[in-house]
Amino acid sequence: MRRGLVHVLAWLLATGAAVTLSWWGVHTVMAGTAYEPPRALPVAAAGAATRRPQSPAPEPPASPTVPPSPSGSPSSGSPAATPSRAPAPATASASPTVAASAAGRVRAYDTDGGRAVFDLGASSATLVSATPGTGWSMQVWRTTAWIRVEFARDADRVSVFCTWHDGPPRVQIGTY
Incomplete structure (x- = not known):
């Protein structure tokens, strides 16, 4: 009995x-290759603090609206499926992070889902970077x-x- 024990x-x-x-071996290898989402480089602002634009209370569902492109047809990057609820737009009136650039002014807009940075010129804008928050995904559509x-x-x-x-660039943030 003792021998069996x-x-x-x-x-x-x-x-x-x-x-x-x-x-331990698998953990060591996987820890070195674990995926971490990329982080956008911060936009340097001369003493400006990042503040979140406040969104209004959610509105009841409505039909979605998308501004028409100058040609009247959707761009090749338009989404195939239309969302069932429209965003509740909120003009970003709070002070986003601002930095000067040669083309215009660079502004960062922090939201619950992530951060979008635009270079706003006098008559157009470009997307500098967009970084989703942890657990969020991101999609970008562009037209002229x-x-x-x-x-x-x-x-x-x-x-x-x-x-x-229909005028100088303006940014609206909507949640739905």
């Missing part, structure tokens, strides 16, 4: 050591008159919409 104990120790060694960055997580959506088709 010694064999079982030896087998348990050897198995435990092998499992521990295997786990507007840029839309949408952050998505499960059923939550946050859109940062920059338009300049």
Whole structure:
């Protein structure tokens, strides 16, 4: 009986050591290759602090609206499926992070879903960077008159919409 107990104990120790060694090896390799989402470089602002534009209370569902492109047809990057609810637009009136650039002014808009940075010129705008927050995904649509960055997580959506088709660039943030 004692001999059988010694064999079982030896087998348990050897198995435990092998499992521990295997786990440690796999953990070490995976820790070095784990995916971390890329982070956008911060836009340097001369003493300006990043502030979040406040969004209004959610509105009831309505039909979605997308500004028309100058040609009247959707761009090749337009989404195939139309969302079931429209964003509740909120003009970004809070002070976003600002930095000067040669083409215009660079502004960063922080939202619950991520951060979008635009270079706003006198009559057009360009997307500098867009970085989704942890757990969020991102999609970008561009035309000659507007840029839309949408952050998505499960059923939550946050859109940062920059338009300049009928005047200087302006940015609206909507959640739906």
